[in-house]
Amino acid sequence: MFFPHSGGSPASYKEFAACLAGSAHTAAVHYPGRAERYREPSFTSVHTLADEIADRLPAWLGESPALFFGHSLGAAIAYEVVRRVPDQHRMLLVASGHPAPSRLELPPLAGPGGDPDGPLVSLVSALGGDTPEILEHPVLRQMFLPVIRADLTAHAGYRPAPGSVIRCPLIALEGDADPLTNRSDMHAWSKHTLSTFHHHTFPGGHFFINHHIPRITDIMRAAMRQEEAAA
Template sequence: MKPTLLVSFPHAGAGPSFFAQWWNLASPGLDVAPVGLPGREKRFAEPPLEYVSDAVDDALPQIRAQAGGYRGVCLFGHSLGAVLAYETACRLRADADVPVMGLVVSGSAGPAHRHDLGATGLSDDAFLATVERATGYRHEALDEPELRELLLPALRADIAMHERYRSSGTTVLDVPVLAVRGAEDHLIDAEMLGQWQEVTTTRFDTRSLPGGHMYLADSPGPLLRLICDSLERALPSDSLRE
């Protein structure tokens, strides 16, 4: 049997290539499977989605196609990706067709929190300034006019998706949840991160790693080690090495 599949949702505006380094950094017991949504990279020509439910509907066939032969999946997401990972975990657990081994949420308050930056509808410059001020991060490609024109539609759609999102508040998972933030993250504090405890009936852990809101952009290795440690606690001691 193959090892655990780490299904990974990036932050707003990003695509599967954000996880390119993760293949070489992950434990031998963990295969990384980035989710590719419309409006970016190989799916650039497709209109980006603006609702979490639509993004989950789009991601599920990808996950089911890749999960065959694996022991199960662990769902990971950062910021907007955390919400997508959670809602996807809820769907997979309800359908019971793909085993969910765990949920790892990063840089995000719990799903009941209103994720409103007040960015939707602003001019391009004001929009980018608002997002950068909130996250402490700006991709260098956004400073190139031609690239900015290409990247903005997906980023705007993702921010709108996050701002529109409202959790039903009724789904509680029976899988371990690990919540992680950058220790210097001024957008998501420890109390907001702790809100994720409400979504699970089993083990819940929180961890902080050096850096700000986008701590994982430059140094994903420590995060991957945390994920592997979390899965090892949930599985038999030799199962990740099979």
């Protein structure tokens, strides 16, 4: 199951789903306030959203290993959803492009001057991804900025419960030029699981995953095979 980044939607993972076709059933979480759910208010709390997703999980989870992949904001949401599953046997978490929850510190979204969107646009532009064209289009920009602002505001307000951990294997993925993470913050994920921990570094910035989909899906398949063999 894929958990999108701030401003993202299930379409963000269509190439991942294509690479995993035939070896895994894939699904992606669709956050409110965008695409087909644009009429719904955006979520304001990572914890509340995780509660809602976890309540619906039993209908999706089966007997096969369940891997949750979250990038950036999605990593925090995926982590909190896993924490809410009573039986984490045969589950795996892949946390990508996000410091350990205990190390989270996001850049400010507001700044001085008369342009309230300035810092937000600068942050989104610096991180790259698929958004530069959107920011240059007046109508799309007007639609996109409120969504990503709401996501980032909820993200900035997120704090894990003191001493929170999960009980399943955890894999951390990092871009070596990502301005929002560093090696120490990524390795701190190891303190959030009572099971095994692995860390992989890739060339690239915050959206490094878009350039390494085959290798990342290979890591996911290997992790699922290992979990299947251990069952």
